[in-house]
Amino acid sequence: MGKQAMGNIAYNQLRRMDTLLYLLVYPQKPLLTTKTIELVGYDKLGAGQNATVAVMSYSGYDIEDAIVMNKASLDRGFGRSIYMKRFNDGIKTYDEKNQVVIKEDIIARPDRDGQNFGKMRVLDNDGIASPGEVVRPKDILLNRQVPNTSGGYKPAPLTYKGPEGESYVVDKVSLYSDTRNKLQCKFLVRHTRRPEVGDKFSSRHGQKGVCGTIVQQEDLPFSERSICPDLIMNPHGFPSRMTVGKMIELLGSKAGVSCGRFHYGSAFGEPSGHADKVEAITDTLVKMGFSYDGKDFLYSGITGCPLQAYIFMGPIYYQRLKHMVIDKMHARGTGPRIQLTRQPTEGKSRNGGLRIGEMERDCLIGYGASMLAYERLMLASDPFEIHVCRECGLLGYYDHKRKSGICTKCKIGDHMATMKLPYACKLLIQELQSMNIVPRLKLANA
Amino acid sequence: MSSAASNPRPQPPQPKQEETRYVCGGDLLFVSYNTRCCGEEVSLRPGDKIECSACNYPVLFKKRTRRIVEFQAR
């Protein structure tokens, strides 16, 4: 429904080759709709599932809008989704002398005896991965080779990149010619995902939250009719958000599912309208043997004793949003650095580090944790040893023949000292020098 | 750009490869229950034009792997 919700995107969704596609395995029609939703056909492409929600606190893993999920529901397919990603590559040509093609890439047959065969596992004889194969990170999808200057070819394969330890499958491979009549390939890689802790969910009232914990069904509360929630939502989400509609949706859906008729949840119950008013819903609930207010008598799944309060429980249409932890989770020990500053790279795609920003630095300074600040901002980032002349304060260098430092300006190495500073600082000093500003380092004790 | 197609193409040195079979994608990309999908199997050698031999559709799909694949159901 919303832009971020997973569901059906089109009737031809499984034949398409989108760069990124999020699908829900078993979408449902909402139990409570409006006339407008029906008129515009919004419910023709499902974007969520009707989850039985219990509005109560459970386990403390439900703070800050987090939701508690039922493991048995997940096993049955609640929130299960399909993630598809496309990889493109093909033959490139290298033009020289007015558009005459001199050199072009080749798609090479996999080298079955080479030491790289492990990565070429999924390739066919044509050098293209075939559908149905399970791929692991660094597996080669297209065995492309680029020509080098000496007339030979050097490998430049298209590799699959993704999380370690997950089974992604090549779903579809299409071949076509580009405008120069050169072979191009598209690979669609598929992954089936069941909800895990940290995945994001939302009802249609903007009540979004992440999955805080997944609980065995045995430990969840149950009603006298053995109804067990798929999802537990903390009632603290209601007062400040004032999403009365969500409560009415719960009532309407509960009446709808028990009497066997889809209900309308339109806002105004004017006589000329078609909305199911709360009063009428209340009557239906009573007729179906529920309490008029939608609250159920629940037993604790842990102790088996009745809960002290009646619990507001019923179905609410829940959407799975496309923000999933598996795409965002990232950590790094050591890794790549930026050439210019020698500091760690930024961002998950470049295997980057996690930045200690200005405000975090302020905290360290404010607390007086100088060694921690030193370690984070220099030792763990870009430490660099420089040779400083104590006489003129300029940077020198280490002469390997004389085995001592030398000042570039004084031409002697008598007053040299070594010190550590961030490489970015050394860079700043030199960039200032290039602008005719001379920063001098005065060393207190060396 | 258009003249690039008619240029003589140098033959890169590569080992002789056997033909691989592909499936035509004609009509497969569109939802149509009453029009017949082409589905013609096409054999191609490296360097051949990517095209269906029956309907000239310019997109081909690779056939599913013939190796045994094990999936883990979770």
Ligand SMILES: [Zn+2]
């Ligand atoms: Zn000096």
Ligand SMILES: [Zn+2]
């Ligand atoms: Zn065809």
